[in-house]
Amino acid sequence: MLKDEVNAALKVLQDGGIILYPTDTIWGIGCDAGNPEAVKKIYALKQRDEAKSMIVLVDSENKLESYISQVADVAYDLIEYAENPLTLVMPGAKNLAPNLIAADGSVGIRVTKHPFCQQLIQRLRKPLVSTSANISGQPSPKNFNSISADIIDGVDYVVNLEQHDLSEKRPSTIMRIEPDGRFEFIRK
Numbered sequence: 001m002l003k004d005e006v007n008a009a010l011k012v013l014q015d016g017g018i019i020l021y022p023t024d025t026i027w028g029i030g031c032d033a034g035n036p037e038a039v040k041k042i043y044a045l046k047q048r049d050e051a052k053s054m055i056v057l058v059d060s061e062n063k064l065e066s067y068i069s070q071v072a073d074v075a076y077d078l079i080e081y082a083e084n085p086l087t088l089v090m091p092g093a094k095n096l097a098p099n100l101i102a103a104d105g106s107v108g109i110r111v112t113k114h115p116f117c118q119q120l121i122q123r124l125r126k127p128l129v130s131t132s133a134n135i136s137g138q139p140s141p142k143n144f145n146s147i148s149a150d151i152i153d154g155v156d157y158v159v160n161l162e163q164h165d166l167s168e169k170r171p172s173t174i175m176r177i178e179p180d181g182r183f184e185f186i187r188k
Contacts, residue, residue, distance in 0.1 A: 005159050006119045013124055017156030018042055020147070023057070024085045024114040026132055026140050026169045027147055029155060030057075033127035036097040042129060043099070045154040048136035050099055055087050055108035055172075056127035059118045067109060067127060068092050070179040078175065078183070079111055085172040086110065089186065091179065100129065110172055116161055132171065142168040 009019050016038050018031045029045065031038035033056040043050050058064065061079050064071045069092030079086060093100075093107035101107050110130070112118055121128050132140040133147045141147045144163040152158060174186040 002116060002119065002161065005116065005161050006123060009120055009157055009159055010123050012157040013038075013120075013128075015156075018045065019157045019159060020133055020152060020155040021116065021120075021159040022114065022144075022162040022165075023117055023130055024112050025172045026142070027144055028130040029133050029151065030128045030130050032124060033096050033100055033129050036099050039097045039099045039129060042131060045151065046131065046134070046136045048131075051103065052136070053102040053107060054100060054129055054131040055110055056096065056100065057110050057112045057117055057121060057130045058127050059112065059121040061111050063127070064109065064111075067095050067107070069094055072177050072179055072181040072183075074181045074183065075177050078177070082173065084170075085113070087172040087174045089174060089176040096127065106176075108174065116159065140171055 012019055013032045016035055018038055018041050020029055029042050031042055061076055068090045075088055087108045087110040089106050089108045091106045133151050134140055143166050173188055175183050176186055177183040
């Protein structure tokens, strides 16, 4: 089942499509983080201002340096000891679609522990965009049942995993980290 869903989602991503999928936090809308046209589709679906950047998921902390010019050592400690999923906003983003990178050159990046996400990213060999499955300004969905029909109908593929899980999920903790190691919480 997991393998079939990874294969189906992978094909959509490789064709420049967008998917609705479960993550280690809330349900997300995603695409290949290197494809600016696919990123545009997500902004349009969410009715989101392109100045508001979205986060990307990687499958291991070893990949951080492929997408961030200078990763502060403290970032690895924070990832290792975080009790909840942790998104790190870091400057010096690289090798990503330009419309994913904030005006200040930063990007939010999270090392996912979710088996579906990890396998999909490994097969795609690129990071996966992850943004909450809602129209901009509306509440983030707590589970699959609270995702609006506009979102479900607007993606190219809905991953058929965890749709019956009614537990309420929460977005990740977000911290900004500077190359010199200074950090601050943006969302706890």
